Structure formats: C-alpha cells, structure tokens
Amino acid sequence: MIEIVRVIVGCCVVTGALLSLVTAFGLIRLPDVYTRNHAASKSATMGVMLVLLGAFLYFYTEEGYADARLILAISFIFLTSPVAGHLISRAAYNSGVKLWGHSVQDDLREHRLVQNSKEHLPACEPREADTKSQP
C-alpha cells in the first residue's frame, strides 16, 4: 500500500514539474500576450496543484500528518489563477496591446469602436469608427 502511494506521489510531483517546465517553454515560444496567457494560466495552475498534492500525500503517508493548509492552498490556487489570467489579458487589451499579426478575428475591437462612435468621444478616431460601422 505504502509503495503504491509512493509511486503516486512521485508521478504527481514529476508531472507537476514537467507542466511548469512546459509553461516556461510556452512563455518563450508563443507570439503575444494573450497566447502566452493561455499557457501561463492553465499549465502553471495544474503544475502547482499537482506538486502540492504530491507534498500532501507524502506527509500524510510517511509522517501521518494531514496538512489542511496544503488542501486550502490547492483550492485557493484553483479559484484564483483563472481570474488572474482574465485580469491580465483584460488589462493588456485595455492598455492597447496589439494581438499577434496572424490573428484572424477581433470582435471586441469592433464592439468598442461601435460604442465609441455611438455614445461619446467624438474626437477619438471618428473616421475609423465610421468606416467600421458602415458595413
């Protein structure tokens, strides 16, 4: 029984470390903020969760000590990291970071342009807004 748990703990920790490594590769390889955010907000979450789970199982089986703080940490990371990813990409978009050149579609930009031309800001790029909203 103990041996099986040891194998599981090893798998958890190694997989978590591997996922963190892949996240780092993704941060280097991917072209813009948004696609990098994909890698950071998913793989890093899962990697840290797996490492913490491995630590919890190790201390529970070897020392007989159930550390509730590790479980709390897992649930907090699980809840907060998607929100962090969302906020970073939203802040990037609002401060005008361009998407990658090969991006094919941007509904949010059209939405913003239509709103600006409809409500206020007459001085803020009225020509671009007009050409965008005509078709």
Add this chain to the structure above:
Amino acid sequence: MAFQILLNFILAFIWMFLQGSYDPAAFFVGYLLGLLIIYTFRRFFKSRFYVHRVTAVLNLLYIFMRELVLSNIAVLKLILKPQLDIKPGIFALPTDLTEDWEITILANLITLTPGTLVVDVSADNKILYVHAMDIDDAEQSIKSIKDSFEVAIMEVSR
C-alpha cells in the same frame, strides 16, 4: 435552499434533544431522518428539494476538474509541436445567464477550457469576449460551451 439546510440542521438537533445523546452519531441519524421529513414535505417549499442542487454542484466541480486536465493536455501538445500553426483571435460569446456569480463561474470555466480565455465581459453582461487559440472551430466551441457549461450552471441556480 439555505432555508431547507437550516431546517434539516434544526430537525437533527431536535432529534438529539429527544434522544438525550449528544454525539455525532445521533446528529447523523437525526440529519437523515430530517432529510426524509423534508423530502416528504417538499411540496410546501418554493424551491426544489435541495439534494438535487447539491448533486448539481458536485457535477459542476467534476466538469471543472475534467476541463482542467483536458486543457493542460491540449496546451502541452500545442507548445511542444515543432511548427507554430495557430490562428488566434477574439470571438463574441452571447450568454443567457443573468446573475453575477453565474457569469463569474462561466468565465472561470471558459478560462479553464482547452484553448479559450475570457478577455472581457460587456457592460450589460450579455456577451463574453473570448480569446481562442484556434479560431477555426469558434462556432463549434460556442455550441459546446452553451451545451455543457451553461446547462450545468443553470441546473445549480434554478
């Protein structure tokens, strides 16, 4: 729902007082008996019998976990592929959910789905703007999100 749970607790405490034994086992037996009583009297409550909603929450948690694992495998494949032939883009996802917490949960679920990430929510809470790794299957992913996540969240809130 909260009212039904509170009522169940009170019934369990009454069972403990009737028994005169104050240990967890007595509380547990009283809780089960109270569950039976609440089930019998379910037509007097405005909302559904609350066990349905508890199972819906557990189902939602299961979906969360499954999507996290699947999205990790998808991102792993994408990053480790030799050529970078992705077509990213932002598409609009109209949603039928109205409450703030429902939209928050939906946004979190979408962020954990393979290849999608919520960038913005429109001011009237009607549209979510989602950044996708591969825009080609945007229509299909809208449909699958609508079918699985929204239905699961509505199952909890209704």
